[in-house]
Amino acid sequence: MKGVPEIVAAQEILWDLFMYGVALFMGVLAAEACKRIRQSELIGQVLVGIILGPCVLGILRPSQVFDFISLIGALTLLFIAGLETDVRTIMRSGAAATILAVGGFIFTVILSMPLVLLFSGSMILAIFVSLALAATSIGITIRVFADFDMLRSWEAQTIVVAAVLDDLIVILLLMPIVKALGAGTISVEKFVEVLVPAGIFFLCMFIIGVLFITYIAPKFWLIKTRGGMFVFSFSFALLVGFLAACAGLSPIVGAYFAGLILAETDLKDDVLTEISPVAFVTVPIFMINIGMKINVGVAGEALLMGLAISVVAILGKILGGILAGKFHKNDNRSSYIMGVGMVPRGEMPLIFAEIGLVAGVINGMWYAVLVIVVLITTFLTPIVLKYLIMGGKAPHGKGDKGKT
Amino acid sequence: MKGVPEIVAAQEILWDLFMYGVALFMGVLAAEACKRIRQSELIGQVLVGIILGPCVLGILRPSQVFDFISLIGALTLLFIAGLETDVRTIMRSGAAATILAVGGFIFTVILSMPLVLLFSGSMILAIFVSLALAATSIGITIRVFADFDMLRSWEAQTIVVAAVLDDLIVILLLMPIVKALGAGTISVEKFVEVLVPAGIFFLCMFIIGVLFITYIAPKFWLIKTRGGMFVFSFSFALLVGFLAACAGLSPIVGAYFAGLILAETDLKDDVLTEISPVAFVTVPIFMINIGMKINVGVAGEALLMGLAISVVAILGKILGGILAGKFHKNDNRSSYIMGVGMVPRGEMPLIFAEIGLVAGVINGMWYAVLVIVVLITTFLTPIVLKYLIMGGKAPHGKGDKGKT
Numbered sequence: 001m002k003g004v005p006e007i008v009a010a011q012e013i014l015w016d017l018f019m020y021g022v023a024l025f026m027g028v029l030a031a032e033a034c035k036r037i038r039q040s041e042l043i044g045q046v047l048v049g050i051i052l053g054p055c056v057l058g059i060l061r062p063s064q065v066f067d068f069i070s071l072i073g074a075l076t077l078l079f080i081a082g083l084e085t086d087v088r089t090i091m092r093s094g095a096a097a098t099i100l101a102v103g104g105f106i107f108t109v110i111l112s113m114p115l116v117l118l119f120s121g122s123m124i125l126a127i128f129v130s131l132a133l134a135a136t137s138i139g140i141t142i143r144v145f146a147d148f149d150m151l152r153s154w155e156a157q158t159i160v161v162a163a164v165l166d167d168l169i170v171i172l173l174l175m176p177i178v179k180a181l182g183a184g185t186i187s188v189e190k191f192v193e194v195l196v197p198a199g200i201f202f203l204c205m206f207i208i209g210v211l212f213i214t215y216i217a218p219k220f221w222l223i224k225t226r227g228g229m230f231v232f233s234f235s236f237a238l239l240v241g242f243l244a245a246c247a248g249l250s251p252i253v254g255a256y257f258a259g260l261i262l263a264e265t266d267l268k269d270d271v272l273t274e275i276s277p278v279a280f281v282t283v284p285i286f287m288i289n290i291g292m293k294i295n296v297g298v299a300g301e302a303l304l305m306g307l308a309i310s311v312v313a314i315l316g317k318i319l320g321g322i323l324a325g326k327f328h329k330n331d332n333r334s335s336y337i338m339g340v341g342m343v344p345r346g347e348m349p350l351i352f353a354e355i356g357l358v359a360g361v362i363n364g365m366w367y368a369v370l371v372i373v374v375l376i377t378t379f380l381t382p383i384v385l386k387y388l389i390m391g392g393k394a395p396h397g398k399g400d401k402g403k404t
Numbered sequence: 405m406k407g408v409p410e411i412v413a414a415q416e417i418l419w420d421l422f423m424y425g426v427a428l429f430m431g432v433l434a435a436e437a438c439k440r441i442r443q444s445e446l447i448g449q450v451l452v453g454i455i456l457g458p459c460v461l462g463i464l465r466p467s468q469v470f471d472f473i474s475l476i477g478a479l480t481l482l483f484i485a486g487l488e489t490d491v492r493t494i495m496r497s498g499a500a501a502t503i504l505a506v507g508g509f510i511f512t513v514i515l516s517m518p519l520v521l522l523f524s525g526s527m528i529l530a531i532f533v534s535l536a537l538a539a540t541s542i543g544i545t546i547r548v549f550a551d552f553d554m555l556r557s558w559e560a561q562t563i564v565v566a567a568v569l570d571d572l573i574v575i576l577l578l579m580p581i582v583k584a585l586g587a588g589t590i591s592v593e594k595f596v597e598v599l600v601p602a603g604i605f606f607l608c609m610f611i612i613g614v615l616f617i618t619y620i621a622p623k624f625w626l627i628k629t630r631g632g633m634f635v636f637s638f639s640f641a642l643l644v645g646f647l648a649a650c651a652g653l654s655p656i657v658g659a660y661f662a663g664l665i666l667a668e669t670d671l672k673d674d675v676l677t678e679i680s681p682v683a684f685v686t687v688p689i690f691m692i693n694i695g696m697k698i699n700v701g702v703a704g705e706a707l708l709m710g711l712a713i714s715v716v717a718i719l720g721k722i723l724g725g726i727l728a729g730k731f732h733k734n735d736n737r738s739s740y741i742m743g744v745g746m747v748p749r750g751e752m753p754l755i756f757a758e759i760g761l762v763a764g765v766i767n768g769m770w771y772a773v774l775v776i777v778v779l780i781t782t783f784l785t786p787i788v789l790k791y792l793i794m795g796g797k798a799p800h801g802k803g804d805k806g807k808t
Contacts, residue, residue: 014649016472017479021642028636031629041629065472068420075421225435225445227684232432234685238425245418277678278685280631281638 016065020285023060026052027284038147040140040378042346045284046371049291060292066285073286074351075255076279079237082259083272085164096324097158101165104320104342105134111312119305120366127177128361132353132370133313135170137346138163140378144385145341155334158324159341167348171253174352201247205240205254209261212236217265230274233262250355290350290371293357298365299372306372313373314380317342337388344381345374420469424689427464430456431688442551444544444782446750449688450775453695464696470689477690478755479659480683483641486663487676489568500728501562505569508724508746509538515716523709524770531581532765536757536774537717539574541750542567544782548789549745559738562728563745571752575657578756605651605658609644613665616640621669634678637666654759694754694775697761702769703776710776717777718784721746741792748785749778 030044052060060066109130117126138159145156223229237258244254262271321339325331353370356362362370434448456464464470513534521530542563549560627633641662648658666675725743729735757774760766766774 013468013472013475014646014655017475017642017649017655018646020476021639021646024635024639025643028627028629028632028639031632032627035628064417064468068417068469068472071417071421072424223432223436224439225432227680228432228436230681231428231684231688235425235428235432238421239429242418242422242425245421251418251421274681274684276631277634277681280635280678281682284635 012063013065016063019060019063019066020069022052023048023066023285023288024281027288031284038143038382040143040344040346040382041284042137042140042287043375043378045287046291046294046350046375049288050294050296051291052288053292053294055294055296060288062292066289066292069282070286070289070354071251073279073282073284074252074347074354075237075241076275076282077286077347078252078256078351079234079259080272080275080279081164081167082256082261083263083268083275085260085263087260087264096327097161097165099327100158100162100320100324100338100342101169102320103323104136104162104317104339105166105169107319107323108134108313108316111316112309115309115312119308125362125366128174128352128356129309129366129370131170131174131177132349132356133309133345133373134316135167135345135348135352136163136317136342137344137348137378138341140344140346140382141341141385144382144389147386148389150389155337155341159338162324162338162342166342170348170352171250171256197247198249201244201249201254204243205257205261208240209257209264212261213264217262217267220265220267227274229267230271233258233267233271234275234278236262250351252351286347287350290354293354293364294368294371295364298368302365302368302372306369306376309369310373310376313345313377314343333388333391337385340381340385340388343384344378346378349374416467417469420467423464423467423470424473426456427452427470427689427692428685431692435688442547442786444547444748444750444786445688446541446544446691447779447782449691450695450754450779453692454698454700455695456692457696457698459698459700464692466696470693470696473686473689474693475655475690477683477686477688478656478751478758479641479645480679480686481690481751482656482660482755483638483663484676484679484683485568485571486660486665487667487672487679489664489667491664491668500731501565501569503731504562504566504724504728504742504746505573506724507727508540508566508721508743509570509573511723511727512538512717512720515720516713519713519716523712529766529770532578532756532760533713533770533774535574535578535581536753536760537713537749537777538720539571539749539752539756540567540721540746541748541752541782542745544748544750544786545745545789548786548793551790552793554793559741559745563742566728566742566746570746574752574756575654575660578759601651602653605648605653608647609658609661609665612644613661613668616665617668621666621671624669624671631678633671634675637662637671637675638679638682640666654755656755690751691754694758697758697768698772698775699768702772706769706772706776710773710780713773714777714780717749717781718747737792737795741789744785744789744792747788748782750782753778 026048027041027045030048031041034041034044049060051057054061112133113126113130116129117123120126141159141163142156145153150156220229220232223232237255240258241251241254244257245251262268318336318339321337321342322335324338325335349370353362353367356370357364357367430452431445431449434452435445438445438448453464455461458465516537517530517534520533521527524530545563545567546560549557554560624633624636627636641659644662645655645658648661649655666672722740722743724746725741726739728742729739753774757766757771760774761768761771
């Protein structure tokens with residue numbers, strides 16, 4: 001019954017509480033600042049992570065709890081992405097979006113892989129980084145379209161579908177490849193060893209999905225507890241995430257598929273509403289945690305490489321846009337708008353950077369390079385996109401049309 | 405660049421993810437089951453913690469991450485309690501509620517302290533346990549009143565205010581006392597040492613509160629980021645919680661005061677709406693974590709003591725009800741309804757049990773005793789309360805009135 005001196009709670013958990021509070025608070029301020037200059041809050045929050053992190057001010061320091069909140073943030077992001085994916089729209093939008101996605105994907109990989117190989121001398125790293133850079137995060141693009149009242153334009157619709165598609169391509173390809181690369185050698189046996197559990201996972205997801213949509217979801221009105229339906233859905237996302245991890249994939253892949261499954265049920269809208277506040281208090285931590293892990297010591301070297309790789313990463317997506325434009329409308333401005341709209345690399349490459357770092361596939365410097373490419377592409381996109389939209393005849397635009 | 409075998413994420417964080425998913429999922433099922441038998445979900449969730457915990461199935465095991473989510477759950481609960489407290493209503497309801505609160509508090513402490521002292525032989529433990537048992541959690545009472553459409557009755561209103569008051573009394577008294585008891589001796593110097601930082605904290609809270617309500621809150625419409633206002637409020641609760649911990653109080657006291665401050669602003673309703681989903685995914689973990697920490701090995705002995713202490717804990721509150729009834733209406737049934745309505749010990753004693761365990765003031769067996777008293781009182785209240793309400797003339801009741 002002797003008392004220990006620390007009464008209220010263990011010291012460590014209190015520091016986690018402090019870090020969590022400070023990170024959220026600074027995250028809001030940073031998001032606000034970015035909103036004012038019409039930039040993505042991602043930029044502000046990663047910068048908050050760098051500045052408050054161990055390399056600069058040292059207020060935030062790595063912790064297991066912080067990593068976990070960050071993981072929940074990433075899972076929540078992908079769960080929401082899955083919930084917002086409409087498989088039928090993807091089917092309909094078909095050809096142009098597929099060309100935009102696959103084109104942008106291939107050009108990005110082809111252009112960036114040799115450059116990364118040149119810089120690093122490691123084929124494994126080149127494969128990983130170039131794949132991670134192929135995913136698109138169109139949050140900031142969507143916001144620009146919204147500003148110009150162009151959300152229902154052909155370009156916007158195509159971009160949305162293409163972004164989902166190339167995320168899907170990268171999610172499906174990257175994890176088995178990372179797993180196979182993890183051993184440091186590339187061999188057919190290794191790939192088979194990795195692809196079999198992944199294949200089993202996808203088969204299971206299909207069966208679970210069909211069962212869930214057909215038999216379980218229609219019974220959800222039976223849940224009477226306040227929030228019960230939401231917590232059930234959320235725990236479903238967490239558990240499918242865990243299953244994915246067991247199959248050697250990333251947990252976020254599981255959360256994405258959980259979202260896809262729930263998107264086919266009546267629960268979709270309610271879950272989307274209720275998941276928002278959970279995203280609000282976890283996603284900023286994911287962004288800030290990314291910034292915290294950047295080693296400012298290597299930032300000089302990383303910055304130069306990041307700039308060079310950003311150039312090819314931007315070029316790759318614009319070439320994809322030109323290809324898709326040629327196929328459909330053969331209108332230059334429309335092609336460029338689609339291409340530039342696909343340029344921003346957001347959460348996805350950050351999530352992959354995180355995975356690569358944990359897996360030991362990339363080191364701190366290449367982690368920093370990926371983050372720098374994300375920051376540069378996210379920063380430049382709205383500026384260039386606005387110029388393109390205002391510089392011509394916007395389909396439903398309200399922008400200045402006299403500058404052509 | 406050598407790959408480590410564990411690719412997707414550290415093993416430990418994945419286990420945390422699994423535990424979190426399973427706990428939430430089972431928590432929903434348990435809450436549903438309790439709802440069906442018109443019982444508090446608290447009971448089901450604590451039982452889930454016991455069954456899945458290390459003593460029985462061993463699926464859930466103690467982890468820092470779990471403790472943190474649990475802390476956030478407790479903070480969220482108290483933040484919401486603070487938000488829902490209307491200081492003016494407390495002022496108005498005045499006398500009867502104060503007598504009900506103070507009466508129930510004093511009778512509970514006076515009756516249970518000798519009993520605990522008899523069982524344990526430790527004065528420090530007796531003070532702590534009897535104080536922890538004085539707090540009321542009227543969630544289940546409110547639900548019964550709602551079932552009988554009695555929420556606006558005099559009894560219900562008085563109970564709500566009284567429950568807030570005795571929580572406040574216990575929160576304010578218990579922490580300095582625990583802190584003072586922590587050293588194992590009771591001395592005047594020790595109390596002063598503890599009360600001074602607590603006093604400074606309350607003074608700071610008053611100043612921060614006035615500044616916040618007058619200058620900061622009216623500027624909140626300036627926040628344009630989606631969810632920004634909510635995240636700001638939530639981080640405010642976390643940081644005030646941390647401040648409270650620095651002053652030697654429990655973080656939850658801080659969260660409660662943060663809620664009280666925000667309750668006086670226009671943000672109240674929005675924050676209450678958005679905090680709900682966060683509560684849904686953290687509060688069940690708090691309840692389950694409580695169950696996990698119960699050592700089933702000592703449950704036999706704890707059960708007997710828990711039963712004995714439940715009797716006096718129930719008696720204490722009923723005596724408080726009789727006292728309050730005498731003062732105001734002098735109606736027996738009304739007195740008993742108020743007394744029984746104050747019987748359930750819910751989150752509060754659980755939070756204090758947690759604090760006591762961490763502080764080393766109570767051991768595993770007394771932790772179990774406190775949880776058992778919580779379970780018994782929470783379980784019995786709705787049964788007895790329904791009988792009382794249906795057994796007489798309910799003020800606005802729709803119950804069977806012919807049984808008197």
